[in-house]
Amino acid sequence: xxxxxxxAVRGLVLAQPQASAQAIxxxxxxxxxVPLPSLRTVSRWQHxxxxxxxxxxxxxxxxxxxARPLQLVQMDTTSGxxxxxAQMAYVIALLDDYSRAILAAQAxxxxxxAHNLAVLEAAVARYGPMQVLYSDxxxxxxxxxxxxxxxxxxxxxxxxxxxPTQLARALQELGAVxxxxxxxxxxxxxxLERWNRFMQERLLxxxxxxxxxxxxxxxxxxxxxxxxxxxxxxxxxxxxxxxVGYEPRALPAGARPLGDICAxxxxxxxxxxxAVSLAGVRYQLPREPNLVAxxxxxxxxxxQTVRVWHDDRLIVELPHGGGDAPDGLSVAQVLEQxxxxxxxxxxxxxxxxxxxxxxxxx
Numbered sequence: 001x002x003x004x005x006x007x008a009v010r011g012l013v014l015a016q017p018q019a020s021a022q023a024i025x026x027x028x029x030x031x032x033x034v035p036l037p038s039l040r041t042v043s044r045w046q047h048x049x050x051x052x053x054x055x056x057x058x059x060x061x062x063x064x065x066x067a068r069p070l071q072l073v074q075m076d077t078t079s080g081x082x083x084x085x086a087q088m089a090y091v092i093a094l095l096d097d098y099s100r101a102i103l104a105a106q107a108x109x110x111x112x113x114a115h116n117l118a119v120l121e122a123a124v125a126r127y128g129p130m131q132v133l134y135s136d137x138x139x140x141x142x143x144x145x146x147x148x149x150x151x152x153x154x155x156x157x158x159x160x161x162x163x164p165t166q167l168a169r170a171l172q173e174l175g176a177v178x179x180x181x182x183x184x185x186x187x188x189x190x191x192l193e194r195w196n197r198f199m200q201e202r203l204l205x206x207x208x209x210x211x212x213x214x215x216x217x218x219x220x221x222x223x224x225x226x227x228x229x230x231x232x233x234x235x236x237x238x239x240x241x242x243x244v245g246y247e248p249r250a251l252p253a254g255a256r257p258l259g260d261i262c263a264x265x266x267x268x269x270x271x272x273x274x275a276v277s278l279a280g281v282r283y284q285l286p287r288e289p290n291l292v293a294x295x296x297x298x299x300x301x302x303x304q305t306v307r308v309w310h311d312d313r314l315i316v317e318l319p320h321g322g323g324d325a326p327d328g329l330s331v332a333q334v335l336e337q338x339x340x341x342x343x344x345x346x347x348x349x350x351x352x353x354x355x356x357x358x359x360x361x362x
């Protein structure tokens with residue numbers, strides 16, 4: 001091709017950087033450029049002559065570190081196929097920003113609210129409540145909705161992100177502040193994200209584990225090594241050294257027991273037969289105190305217990321999944337066990353009352 005044709009393409013590309021190859025080719029044809037290059041040639045020249053776009057550089061992240069233990073705790077979940085078969089495994093961890101120590105971690109089969117609460121409970125039981133819990137925008141931490149829909153109508157507080165999740169509610173009862181970083185900014189939790197990779201390299205590099213339980217057992221053993229013996233380069237020592245002398249904070253005054261704080265919370269209205277229903281299961285409450293038509297609070301530990309509270313008073317603790325209060329029978333039990341054993345009433349012979357005399361017969 002003659003140089004004038006390429007020079008014409010170069011000039012059009014510089015004058016109209018956003019123009020397509022088809023538009024440039026049509027302009028060349030209108031100007032009578034001879035020889036006229038093909039559309040494919042124009043496209044190749046356009047890419048060669050177009051100025052290189054400046055690559056967007058991410059804003060440098062500011063380095064920060066908490067001033068004391070448990071002032072800031074980061075929480076995150078990492079996942080992978082780390083067990084035999086096609087089952088996914090999840091590792092939920094809490095990292096203290098000041099000491100880089102892992103306060104608690106657990107390998108589980110699902111990244112559920114109940115499992116996150118269990119890991120939070122393990123950390124608080126040993127180190128006390130944190131001041132701030134830093135996390136991402138996962139549904140476990142924050143209710144997120146992306147605008148109204150013609151299929152669903154969300155309340156304004158839901159769209160504004162003001163409705164607390166179970167985990168956010170537990171943190172508020174612990175006196176801690178839940179804090180989420182901006183969406184798509186995973187490096188905000190860079191310390192914990194780096195620990196996730198370090199854990200996968202050191203613990204999971206040997207191959208898949210036979211089960212979730214075996215993975216969790218290996219994780220707990222490795223956590224002791226990490227906190228007590230691993231020389232952290234940024235600290236110049238082991239993470240546990242920064243926790244020496246730390247006095248855990250107590251639970252806020254008037255708070256529920258830790259087991260109830262880190263349980264799922266639901267409310268139910270007591271029916272007229274003194275029972276509540278949860279997930280299709282009926283729970284019979286004791287006869288006293290009488291709570292018919294009152295709203296009670298249920299603290300649920302899946303697979304363990306359901307504790308019923310009313311007006312800051314523990315009413316009863318029942319096994320999760322079924323079971324009645326020890327001092328009363330349910331209506332179904334009365335119908336099945338008591339009524340069939342009652343003797344039927346004996347029919348009484350009919351007796352005729354004497355006829356009252358009338359005035360005429362007197």
